[in-house]
Amino acid sequence: MTKLNMTKKRWEAIKNNDKNENDVFIYAVKSTMIFCKPSCKARLPKKENVTLYNDFQDAINLGYRPCKKCNPMGKHTEEEEWCIQIKNYINKYYFEELNLEKITKSCHGS
Ligand SMILES: [Zn+2]
Numbered sequence: 001m002t003k004l005n006m007t008k009k010r011w012e013a014i015k016n017n018d019k020n021e022n023d024v025f026i027y028a029v030k031s032t033m034i035f036c037k038p039s040c041k042a043r044l045p046k047k048e049n050v051t052l053y054n055d056f057q058d059a060i061n062l063g064y065r066p067c068k069k070c071n072p073m074g075k076h077t078e079e080e081e082w083c084i085q086i087k088n089y090i091n092k093y094y095f096e097e098l099n100l101e102k103i104t105k106s107c108h109g110s
Contacts, residue, residue, distance in 0.1 A: 004052040011047060013038045023052045023084060026072050028059040035059040040070035082109060 004010070004025050013021035021038040028035040030049040035056060036042060053059050056066070056073050066073045086107050090098065 002054045002058065004054055006047070006050065006052055010038075010052060014050070017041055017042060022080070025054050026056050027052050028062070028064045032065050034067045035064045035072055037069040037070045037072045040067055040072075042067060042069050043061075051101075061099075064088060082107065 010027075012018070012023065012027065014027055017039045019039040024038075026037055027045075028051045029045040030051065031045065034052075060066075085106050086103060089103060089106055093102075
């Protein structure tokens with residue numbers, strides 16, 4: 001089980017419904033026993049009730065239920081998949097010279 005530390009950045013991501021952090025962690029809320037993606041637009045929980053995990057399975061094992069609003073176990077939309085693909089590509093070739101052409105070529109899209 002990997003419990004993640006609540007950092008300022010992660011709390012900001014929850015507060016700002018930051019989609020970019022959706023692949024990084026989910027947050028579980030003790031008071032409601034529900035877990036969410038950072039981008040969830042549900043009411044902001046109290047910080048002291050929030051625990052972060054990098055895998056939703058951890059939250060499930062602890063008895064948390066997935067939020068109906070943000071569907072944290074749901075498959076990514078096609079658009080999100082594409083963003084993940086691009087992000088992975090950039091991470092992988094970080095040290096090489098990158099340009100839009102190279103990225104679009106390898107990720108099939110302009
Ligand atoms: Zn949610």
